[in-house]
Amino acid sequence: NAGVMQNPRHLVRRRGQEARLRCSPMKGHSHVYWYRQLPEEGLKFMVYLQKENIIDESGMPKERFSAEFPKEGPSILRIQQVVRGDSAAYFCASSPARQGATEAFFGQGTRLTVV
């Protein structure tokens, strides 16, 4: 787990503000996945990225949410104009290849609280 770094661990935002969540994958991993866990629920897939490409964003809400994984630097999950329903734990996972070929390693998550 320690290999995938997410920051911040905790983030508090007022309604209407922007939230930026960062994920640095394990060294040598070029595939990044974002998942969201609402209270008392399992993890829900949001988006799958490779360097500079969004491969699958079928789990992303249509509005306010965006993700990127630039050539240099961490992957960013951006939530604009946050609402109370965005409060959740957001987990990033990385793998060296397609997730089907090997298990993904998860970070410790960012807990977003919208007040």
Next chain:
Amino acid sequence: DQQVKQNSPSLSVQEGRISILNCDYTNSMFDYFLWYKKYPAEGPTFLISISSIKDKNEDGRFTVFLNKSAKHLSLHIVPSQPGDSAVYFCAAGSEFGNEKLTFGTGTRLTIIP
């Protein structure tokens, strides 16, 4: 549409006994399955996986069984230890579909000393 279901939200087992966690799925396209363990305030940690071409995979105290006809898998932990107390998530994926994992809602396992 819950494609991966863990119908037991919680389970308590005596230390030293066998813990059996169950998972059912509905999507026939899933062809590999994983179990993750999660402690509070931490990310999920991979435990063990199984491909659909197998019906059993064993790793130390952990064994996963897959019954494709019943679309059911289970995780056996024996002997159970206090450190096994955590939330266990079943996850499924498809080699030929999306790259995402579909998770169940988790089972909270408590090992009683």
